[in-house]
Amino acid sequence: MPAEVILSDRKPRPSDAPAALAGLLVIDFTRVVAGPACTQTLADFGAEVIKIEQPIKGDDTRAYEHAELGGESAAFLSLNRNKQGMVLDLVIAQARDIARALIAKADIVVENFSSSVMEKYGLDYPTVSQTNPGLIYCSISAYGRTGPFAWRSGFDPIAQAESGFMSLNGFADGPPIRTGAPVVDFATGMSACNAILLALAARQRLGRGQHVEVALFDIALAMTGFSGMAYLMNGVNPSRTGNSPNDSPTVGVFDASDGPLYIACGNDRLCHRLMTQVLGRADLLTDPRFATRKARWTNRTQLRGILADIIAADRMEVWISRMNQAGVPVGRVRTVEQAFNAPEVRARDRVCRIPHPTAVSIPNVEPAITMQMTPAVEPRAAPRLGEHTTAILRARLGHSEQEIEAFRQQGAFGPIQTVA
Structure with missing residues (x-):
C-alpha cells in the first residue's frame, strides 16, 4: 500500500501583501500543457486570467488519465489554478464578438491554436491590436507562426525527437528516451511567461504592446545546451551517456x-x-x-x-x-x-490542500517561485468547465441577463446544459 502524503491547509498569505501582476487582464486561449503552464504562472502572481475553452469537452487535459478527483484530472488541476473558466464556441459569430470585446479590454492574450486558427476567427494580432495597441499577444506553437513549417502541429515528444534533445537521453547501448515529464512543454511555458514579462517591461518604456512568440522546437533545440554548442564547435555528434x-x-x-x-x-x-x-x-x-x-x-x-x-x-x-x-x-x-513524502517538501511547504467545489479539497503543489514582497496569491482550484461564463459577461462586459440568454440561445456557449 503506497504511503499517503499528509496534506495540511495552506498557510495564509499576508493580508496586506500586494500581488506582482495585480490589475492585468489575461485572455487565455491555451490548452494542454505549455500554454496553460504559462498562464497559470501569471494567475499565481495576481493577473486575472480568463480561460476560454470549447464547449462540451473543454481543454483536452480534462480527460487525461493520470488521476481524477472531483470530476477533474490531475493534469487539468495542476495547470489551471487561479483562473476563471469560460466557454465560447468560436464558430458562432456572437461568441467571436464576445472574445473580441474581452481582448479589447485585455493586457495580454495567450494562444496555442494550430496555425491560422486565430486568423480564421479574426482574433489574430494584426486584427485585434488595431483596437488595442497596448496588447501583448503571445503565440505558442510547435514550429513557429512564420516560415515553411508554421503549418505543422506538434507536441512535446515530437519536439524532443526532432531537435536532437531525445538523442541525448538514455544509455549508450540503448535507444533515445524522452523525459518522463514533458520538460519541453514546461520550458516553453516558462519561456512564454518570460517573453510576456519582457514585453510588459518594454510596454512601460515604449508605450505599446507587441506580438511575442515561442515555439516548442526552438526551446527543445536550445535545451540541447552544452551538447549542441559542442557540436557546433567540433562537428562531433554527441552520444548518450546515461546518468553521467x-x-x-x-x-x-x-x-x-x-x-x-x-x-x-x-x-x-x-x-x-x-x-x-x-x-x-x-x-x-x-x-x-x-x-x-x-x-x-x-x-x-x-x-x-x-x-x-x-x-x-x-x-x-x-x-x-x-x-x-x-x-x-x-x-x-x-x-x-x-x-x-520527503522532509525537504515539508520543510519548504511545497504541498498543501485547497478547497474544491465538488471534491471538498484537492492537493496543491505550490508555485516554484518565491517572492518576499509580492508572494503568490491564495490558490483557487482550476475552474469547472464554463464555471464563470455568465459572471464574466456581467462583470467584464456589462451584459444583462436578457443579453446573456440571447447569446445562449444563439449557441455562443454551445449546448445550454454545458454552461454553469
Whole structure:
C-alpha cells in the first residue's frame, strides 16, 4: 500500500501583501500543457486570467488519465489554478464578438491554436491590436507562426525527437528516451511567461504592446545546451551517456547497500574531497590513472568500478552523512512517492490542500517561485468547465441577463446544459 502524503491547509498569505501582476487582464486561449503552464504562472502572481475553452469537452487535459478527483484530472488541476473558466464556441459569430470585446479590454492574450486558427476567427494580432495597441499577444506553437513549417502541429515528444534533445537521453547501448515529464512543454511555458514579462517591461518604456512568440522546437533545440554548442564547435555528434554527463566517472548513480545515490563530483576540488574525506582513498589521487581529470576520464571504467565497490559496502545514510559533512553533492534517487513524502517538501511547504467545489479539497503543489514582497496569491482550484461564463459577461462586459440568454440561445456557449 503506497504511503499517503499528509496534506495540511495552506498557510495564509499576508493580508496586506500586494500581488506582482495585480490589475492585468489575461485572455487565455491555451490548452494542454505549455500554454496553460504559462498562464497559470501569471494567475499565481495576481493577473486575472480568463480561460476560454470549447464547449462540451473543454481543454483536452480534462480527460487525461493520470488521476481524477472531483470530476477533474490531475493534469487539468495542476495547470489551471487561479483562473476563471469560460466557454465560447468560436464558430458562432456572437461568441467571436464576445472574445473580441474581452481582448479589447485585455493586457495580454495567450494562444496555442494550430496555425491560422486565430486568423480564421479574426482574433489574430494584426486584427485585434488595431483596437488595442497596448496588447501583448503571445503565440505558442510547435514550429513557429512564420516560415515553411508554421503549418505543422506538434507536441512535446515530437519536439524532443526532432531537435536532437531525445538523442541525448538514455544509455549508450540503448535507444533515445524522452523525459518522463514533458520538460519541453514546461520550458516553453516558462519561456512564454518570460517573453510576456519582457514585453510588459518594454510596454512601460515604449508605450505599446507587441506580438511575442515561442515555439516548442526552438526551446527543445536550445535545451540541447552544452551538447549542441559542442557540436557546433567540433562537428562531433554527441552520444548518450546515461546518468553521467560526459560519461564522468565521479558523477552519476551509485548503489549503496540499501539503495541508489546520485553523486556529483564534477571538478578536481570535489573529487579530492570525495577520495580523501569520504572514501578514505587518497591513494586514488596519486594513482597515475586517476591523478588528473583527463586521466580519470580516460580510465573511467576502472575508476567507476572501484568507486561502485566501495559505495556498495555501506548504507545510504552513512554515505550521505559523510558527503554532507565534506561538502560533496549527493542525493537519494527517489521515486515520486518518496519525493513527495520527503522532509525537504515539508520543510519548504511545497504541498498543501485547497478547497474544491465538488471534491471538498484537492492537493496543491505550490508555485516554484518565491517572492518576499509580492508572494503568490491564495490558490483557487482550476475552474469547472464554463464555471464563470455568465459572471464574466456581467462583470467584464456589462451584459444583462436578457443579453446573456440571447447569446445562449444563439449557441455562443454551445449546448445550454454545458454552461454553469
